[in-house]
Amino acid sequence: MNSVLLNDYFPLQLEEGDHEEKFITSGVTWQGYESLLISLGNSSCYRVAYLLETLQIMSPSRSHELDKKNIGRLLEVYLEENRIRFWGLGSMTIKSQDKQAGKEPDECYCIGTDKEIPDLAIEVVYSSGGVDTLEIYRRLGVIEVWFWQNQTFTIYCLENDSYQTKSNSQLLPNLDLNLMAQYVTINDPLEAITQWRKQIKDSTSF
Structure with missing residues (x-):
């Protein structure tokens, strides 16, 4: 799940612009969440939220x-x-x-x-x-x-x-x-x- 989330879904889902986009997926481990945070680094383009194996990535407008x-x-x-x-x-x-x-x-x-x-x-x-x-x-x-x-x-x-x-x-x-x-x-x-x-x-x- 983690490798699919990071390598396949994330780069293709969200675009910047004057509209918001959200990508939500479940079954994400804490390690997968932390791996995503590391991969994003200090990027200000996205907001990431995590609750009980549900992950949300938002591209704010x-x-x-x-x-x-x-x-x-x-x-x-x-x-x-x-x-x-x-x-x-x-x-x-x-x-x-x-x-x-x-x-x-x-x-x-x-x-x-x-x-x-x-x-x-x-x-x-x-x-x-x-x-x-x-x-x-x-x-x-x-x-x-x-x-x-x-x-x-x-x-x-x-x-x-x-x-x-x-x-x-x-x-x-x-x-x-x-x-x-x-x-x-x-x-x-x-x-x-x-x-x-x-x-x-x-x-x-x-």
């Missing part, structure tokens, strides 16, 4: 990547302006063989202190189906997950080993994600960041 970068920049501006310490880990692979789970978030962060497992994972969603992302993050112990879909944030927080939907971030309770969402959708990223920074400064000057 241009729109997906624009939203991912915009969200990351806006969040980091908020953290900087509020003097909140953070470690931005990008799409670092988070994985655990014991939990049989692995994921490359669109963005992820440690808040307050640096940690092996990030506190926050951010997922941009443009297509449905695939592996259970929240189950992967639950197994890995990520305490908060934001999904960006249809120009809206949905927030999940880990409580008693299960995710609960929340109206605001528990990690960053003063961050208005509904307001930040308006800046994510501005077409000019520089204008979005400039306006967002001014908004934050104006709101903290009172």
Whole structure:
């Protein structure tokens, strides 16, 4: 299975462009998953997810990547302006063989202190189906997950080993994600960041 997956399927399945493509297969061992990660190296063209012998490889669209970068920049501006310490880990692979789970978030962060497992994972969603992302993050112990879909944030927080939907971030309770969402959708990223920074400064000057 591993040699077929790596040598036959993967190079032929996914193409870059302004649409997302997913390749999903089952019966993949942990060793096969790790072999794929090694073969991909530091490639930023794909996102790989693994859960209980099910493997998913996604080729994100241009729109997906624009939203991912915009969200990351806006969040980091908020953290900087509020003097909140953070470690931005990008799409670092988070994985655990014991939990049989692995994921490359669109963005992820440690808040307050640096940690092996990030506190926050951010997922941009443009297509449905695939592996259970929240189950992967639950197994890995990520305490908060934001999904960006249809120009809206949905927030999940880990409580008693299960995710609960929340109206605001528990990690960053003063961050208005509904307001930040308006800046994510501005077409000019520089204008979005400039306006967002001014908004934050104006709101903290009172």
